[in-house]
Amino acid sequence: MDRKEDSAFLRKFTGVIVAFIILTVVLIFVARNMQPEFDSDDNPSRGALAEKRIAPVGAVRTGEEGAAALAEAQAAATAAPAATEEVVDGASVYGGLCKTCHDAGVAGAPVPGSELMAAREAEKGVDGLVLSVINGLNVMPPRGGNMALTDEQIQAAVEFMLQ
Ligand code: HEC
16 A cells, blocks of 8 residues: 555545544434433422432431420320221112122022012011121122121112112
8 A cells, every 4th residue: 555545545534534423413413302301400309209218217306306206106106097987878889799690680689679579578678688698698698798898788788779
């Protein structure tokens, strides 16, 4: 290779390098414009999250303030849990469980409004029917299969069936 060829090669090579640098800069700008820029430091939840992450696991409380906080915590721990209001709604109990068997009369389950239902009511009375459901009757599992149902809820469901 002589000098002429060398310098021709160097010129071409430099041209290629410069072209690549320009392409890189162009790509950087294109990429930056493709996604709307957002300033992550402006995001308020970031700060809150960071605070939460670095918060101490426990705290030592001393003196009067500490004693008061301790008493408060103990009172909260021993306080009776708020009674959850129990919903007694025969239609929803029936619709959520009893219906699966009783709408179609599965395994001889009395269908509401049918003669069989009326006959059972005449035979046992509402209380007797409620008792059957609570204890289960042949194919019907106790409480229709949901042991969480209270007597009142079952009573309401039976009354709903007899409407
Ligand atoms: C797995 C199906 C099934 C489910 C669920 C079910 N039952 Fe029954 N139920 C039956 C069958 C079967 C009978 C008839 C039993 C028999 O006479 O041998 C029956 C009978 C009854 C009777 C008549 C009882 C008697 O003494 O004659 C009542 C009332 C009744 N079911 C109410 C309910 C209620 C209320 C629920 C929901 C809480 C419920 N059932 C859920 C299958 C079911």
